[in-house]
Amino acid sequence: MKLVTELEYLVIGAGPAGLQLGYYLEKAHRNYIILEAGDSPGTFFKDFPRHKKLISINKVYTGYDDPEINLRWDWNSLLSDSEKMQFKNYSKQYFPHTDDLVRYLSDFATQFNLKVKYGCKVVKITKNDKFLVVDSNNNTYVANRIIVATGFTQPYIPAIPGIELAENYTEVSTNPEDFINQKVLIIGKGNSGFETADSLIETAAQIHIVSEHPISMAWKTKYVGNLRAVNNNFLDTYQLKSQNAILDASIKKIEHKNGLFSVSFSYSHANGEEETLIYDRVIVCTGFRFDSSIFDESCQPDLTINNRFPCQTSEWESTNVKDLYFAGVLTHMRDFKKKQSGFIHGFRYNVRALHQILEHKYHNQELPYQILASTPEQLVETIIKRVNQSSGLWQQTGFLCDLITISEEDKIAKYYQELPKDYIHESHLGECNHYYTVSLEFGYEVDKMPDPFAINRVHKDDTHNASQSAFIHPIIRRFSGNTLIAEHHVIEDLASEWLEDVHILPLLHFFNSQLSPKNREIQPYSYLMV
Numbered sequence: 001m002k003l004v005t006e007l008e009y010l011v012i013g014a015g016p017a018g019l020q021l022g023y024y025l026e027k028a029h030r031n032y033i034i035l036e037a038g039d040s041p042g043t044f045f046k047d048f049p050r051h052k053k054l055i056s057i058n059k060v061y062t063g064y065d066d067p068e069i070n071l072r073w074d075w076n077s078l079l080s081d082s083e084k085m086q087f088k089n090y091s092k093q094y095f096p097h098t099d100d101l102v103r104y105l106s107d108f109a110t111q112f113n114l115k116v117k118y119g120c121k122v123v124k125i126t127k128n129d130k131f132l133v134v135d136s137n138n139n140t141y142v143a144n145r146i147i148v149a150t151g152f153t154q155p156y157i158p159a160i161p162g163i164e165l166a167e168n169y170t171e172v173s174t175n176p177e178d179f180i181n182q183k184v185l186i187i188g189k190g191n192s193g194f195e196t197a198d199s200l201i202e203t204a205a206q207i208h209i210v211s212e213h214p215i216s217m218a219w220k221t222k223y224v225g226n227l228r229a230v231n232n233n234f235l236d237t238y239q240l241k242s243q244n245a246i247l248d249a250s251i252k253k254i255e256h257k258n259g260l261f262s263v264s265f266s267y268s269h270a271n272g273e274e275e276t277l278i279y280d281r282v283i284v285c286t287g288f289r290f291d292s293s294i295f296d297e298s299c300q301p302d303l304t305i306n307n308r309f310p311c312q313t314s315e316w317e318s319t320n321v322k323d324l325y326f327a328g329v330l331t332h333m334r335d336f337k338k339k340q341s342g343f344i345h346g347f348r349y350n351v352r353a354l355h356q357i358l359e360h361k362y363h364n365q366e367l368p369y370q371i372l373a374s375t376p377e378q379l380v381e382t383i384i385k386r387v388n389q390s391s392g393l394w395q396q397t398g399f400l401c402d403l404i405t406i407s408e409e410d411k412i413a414k415y416y417q418e419l420p421k422d423y424i425h426e427s428h429l430g431e432c433n434h435y436y437t438v439s440l441e442f443g444y445e446v447d448k449m450p451d452p453f454a455i456n457r458v459h460k461d462d463t464h465n466a467s468q469s470a471f472i473h474p475i476i477r478r479f480s481g482n483t484l485i486a487e488h489h490v491i492e493d494l495a496s497e498w499l500e501d502v503h504i505l506p507l508l509h510f511f512n513s514q515l516s517p518k519n520r521e522i523q524p525y526s527y528l529m530v
Contacts, residue, residue: 011149012133022116024355039118040102046102049195056095059074067083070391072391087104127298148310150291152308158286160187160251163254163284165255165256176200179281180204182204184197185283191227197244201234209244210249213268215246289306290310299321302320311333314427316334352418367419373411374407376511379436380508383476383507384503386402387438387490401439402437425482433480436479443469488506488507
């Protein structure tokens with residue numbers, strides 16, 4: 001063994017999440033190293049998406065000068081105190097090229113002198129009291145804690161007989177000329193499937209896209225991992241009779257005969273109809289999964305969601321391996337296909353919260369908070385400022401929230417910013433008898449969402465029905481322990497600027513009521529909607 005290094009923190013992966021955590025560990029002067037298998041940061045984005053266009057937006061011109069607000073429409077920047085390290089300085093394109101993100105990540109690591117070791121692929125992790133990690137250069141690291149920020153490194157292959165005969169998104173040709181006049185089947189209705197299909201519209205004779213379930217559109221679900229408009233040109237070619245089709249069906253088997261693929265389907269919405277169709281090419285676009293093979297039996301993390309994610313607590317710690325944490329897309333297990341933890345503009349805030357939790361848990365640092373007078377006026381002023389400015393609440397709707405704890409003895413409030421909602425309720429913070437959460441949320445549950453372009457909205461002045469707001473709006477909830485006591489909705493606003501009397505005065509009334517002597521000691525069963 002060439003070298004033995006002892007560390008407080010070993011971060012695996014120098015992608016966006018690993019660098020973001022490295023930024024905070026560096027600022028805190030912790031003993032850490034980031035191990036990266038590639039020769040530079042952001043290795044994943046050198047290859048993916050395959051057609052080199054990101055679907056994370058980069059809105060440079062917003063009409064605002066506040067850098068915090070502008071992060072609401074900047075989905076690629078990492079969090080830092082440097083104006084220089086804003087992604088708008090690397091690209092003006094709304095959907096940037098992947099090369100620009102790779103260049104940005106490399107400069108981020110350099111700008112903040114992050115301790116990254118390149119060309120060091122982790123090959124084995126064991127654990128006794130501490131973790132023992134061996135890299136591809138036979139170097140050994142002894143670490144108190146590990147944070148895995150590798151992202152997904154292996155394709156997810158569903159259990160379909162014969163699927164090994166098909167090509168995979170990770171390796172299929174991106175040259176449309178290779179598909180001239182061919183019949184192509186794409187398995188998977190996510191963005192990678194439609195990205196592939198869109199690239200073949202001009203050359204393929206026929207394209208079918210299949211999965212068991214109907215398409216989920218991001219503009220309806222508000223989940224950016226569902227099909228995005230930037231990838232959905234293919235839908236026109238289906239609905240306007242251009243030889244292509246979208247199939248809701250399960251695949252019973254795939255066979256390869258005489259140079260062609262024979263695929264047997266069972267349709268989901270056709271009264272049990274089954275059919276076999278013939279294709280020249282079959283391409284699997286079913287996403288990626290976590291690779292846990294580097295862990296031996298002493299610290300093998302439990303997996304979930306078709307074994308694609310490691311199981312995690314609300315602190316992003318493995319549920320069965322103490323001191324093993326996760327960052328980045330792997331934390332999407334906590335809000336899978338609901339919120340944005342699988343994407344830079346979501347997990348950058350998760351990483352900041354994770355660092356605060358680690359500082360509190362292992363270094364006796366208090367979670368950051370601001371002390372306020374527990375008066376209705378002071379609380380309302382602070383909340384209104386936060387909901388109009390915070391990018392973390394905006395990006396991680398209902399997943400991250402601000403927390404206000406009320407001290408009855410000292411007549412003060414502690415205001416915490418952007419903590420995971422589940423962490424609040426499961427940690428010591430949730431033991432408080434009088435606290436509030438502040439979040440930004442949409443009004444409809446996904447399965448109850450009508451046509452998103454034809455929603456009946458509440459009148460902008462109808463504060464009594466503010467809870468019926470369909471678009472993003474602030475929600476303030478009062479809890480005693482984990483029991484919900486009262487809830488207040490600030491009515492939605494077209495520009496998402498909650499600055500008028502119609503937004504402020506009802507909130508002030510809510511806090512006047514909740515902080516009145518009769519309601520300060522309100523019993524948990526006395527639920528109020530205000």
